[in-house]
Amino acid sequence: MRIAIAGFQHETNTFVSGLTDLPDFEQADSWPELLAGDAVVTGTQGMNLPIAGFAQACEEDVELCPILWCAAEPGGRVTDRAFDTIVSRITDALGQFGTVDAVYLDLHGAMVTQSHDDGEGEVLKRVRTAIGPDVPLVASLDMHANVSPTMVEIADLLTVFRTYPHIDMAETGARAYRHLRNMIAHGRPAKAWRQADFLIPLHAQHTGADPALSLYDQIAGFDHQNGQLAELALGFTAADVLDVGPSILAYAAAQSDADRVADEMLARLIAAKPEFDVTLMSADAAVSTAMAMDGDKPVVIADVQDNPGAGASSDTTGLLRALIQHRAGNAILGLIHDPELAQRAHALGRNARFQAYIGGRGPNDAPVKAKVRVHYLSDGRCPYTGAMYGGGIATLGPSAALEIEGTGIHVVITSVRNQCLDLAQFRHFNLHPERARILCVKSTAHFRADFAPIAQAILLAETPGQFPCALENVAYENARKMDTWPYQRSAK
Template identity: 45%
Template structure:
């Protein structure tokens, strides 16, 4: 059969300091740059992304694939109107030119907010349905952190979300989406059921390597194997998105409407039963560094600190220096931190050369209130061009293009600096600068959970640190103004009072 494939991914933190313009998609970075037509197949080959998994399985099934466009940008604040209209326009233009389609697959995130649309995916799907009509089978893969809206469910035939966080199953999810689309193209119809959950889940406690998320996600295969049920997804939601439909949800599909609704309701109750366990605990930067120093002095493996509140994977700019300052203040031995996003510092390091000393203020260029660069005499230890291929489970196959990079040192602490934003979720990001993380006592990463896929196996301990940053773990620190009423801002916490003027 003839299937059109494309993708448009963005995870929008509406509280973040900078927006995603067209160049953010066009230039790429951690993920491939905007591609169109046959180039889509080339840039996604071998990468752990849903569209790559879909393409591989659809080709194995003997189908003819029509590539549209594929685009992704590092999480940030809103997608600009210009970026959304240009990329959505490309997808619609090429879809209009494709004739005789039997199906359509889209690789979306599920938490895109644009300058004009709270529900970016819903708006894109509305335009696509206006073009192709209601009958063309349309399946969408979603991130585990999708804020699934009623429009997304209504305008697609099936939504399929990741089941791991770190997202090591992205390509696998694309394969699951293909199998559902094949079912629909074979003429079978699927009933739908969506249940929205009434509390927000902090990113750090939604990790599928720890409880309660681990058992919930592990149960999905068994739950969807029941008679009459074809697919079941639990999306944890993306909490730093101030929109009406922000929050976790359950979506089910099946040939038996009653069984499908029952599966969704039972999973909803299972999640609600674990609400209190999703609250989690974290340390302050001072506590986390002191703890890491104490543990690393007796351990053979590194302690890994997660600088979660400035995670570029959740909309942070990766340029706050609170945790770095604490590492320096406490004279943390054999410590490295990254990636600090500071293209000016990287440029100056390259101009000065390895071995030079730079008097600079590092980081804090986003203009966040209360943040200032960390002044000091930084020694340039190693330089890199930012081009390398990742090998860890999350970023597997991703061909990085992070611009000029530098390994600096301040007060005995090493600092990995990059010219483009990316969360440190793969050991190759440090190896590119001559750092073997296994040889360090403390490794601090600007990431919330994805780092665990590659770093947890080498870690003595993993500690989440609440250093100052734009993505607070405690949602009570966020000024929600559009969230619907009746949603608990933290597990078992106070309720949202609804939209504010």
């Protein structure tokens, strides 16, 4: 059996003005650089990636035909140049392979391009044109996918991550293979799709607590019942598109069973709506609360709206100012994207002292002026050790840990935007996060996988940033009309 595989991932924040272009997919960041041919398998082997899980699950009688795999750090709309170039490489290769028995795609589900609000729907449409109507086509999606009717119609089956932090990415790819194998043996399943009429901010979506924990336990309960499969995507709220928001997918041998499962899970999702905890604290309140705690473990404060893993700039200064103003002491903050400051630190060298202007390059913000000492320098190749990306390498570019003199506060500065989600991103800079009083991370929920075990408490701070979590402040223009909820305006 010959299965063609490819991956093309981007989580698009339409509230960011910049564009994501072809070089962004070609370079390494949190994930590897663009991989082609056999490197798709060898370059992701052992990593927590869907395509790696799919390849590992394949049985001996499967011949994989790898095409390419690429991902770019979340950001603004994908350019037509990048989109057309990458998708053409996939469809051209499918034409050259000759007959294949199936196609698997490792997609995200929240890609928006200059010309297509439904990026994945367009990818699937072009791939389907290339392979014809009879070849099975399956894909895996991120838990934050904004699933569209086009995606559901064209793909024979879609699997979705079930954890946030996403520690089950490889398992989601493996699940896609198992159901593809069943499809080839027994035929295409019937499918059903339902959308919820409300949005869930990402900081409330983490699966370590209810209601998301219970909802995904219920989803998993359908997996082995007569070939049924249920999936839940909670949506990516920074994409102002028609199909933003949560949705349910269900597959079964009979249409009546698929409809029943979808209806049942939608009812459970709607019933859970009031249980999602959307609480956010001001930066001042978060720092004051953390300083008042007496435990031996650090308090983690997440700067949820400046998460580069959701397209934000990762350089806002609200939380840093609060640390300094409250004289927090023994605190670490990261990762601030500031290539110019990182370059200056490298030019001056370790232990150098100088006047720095930290971050704050975006609108309605300003750099923090402070005297700093260069604590540590790095080329930015930082091996991950946590459950999310363990086995991979963070590419941070020339980077530095700076100590703000007289405060006990350390700040990690990078040249490449990268979400702070792994303790290694502090330890790599000769810092000791488990000994700190306060740890500040520019992340929304992924940090929980590695930071929660060493934390006495986790606080979520609402400081200005390009990734909106306080949805009552967001004016959606393209989203379908939804019911009003305490933190969700009615959309168009």
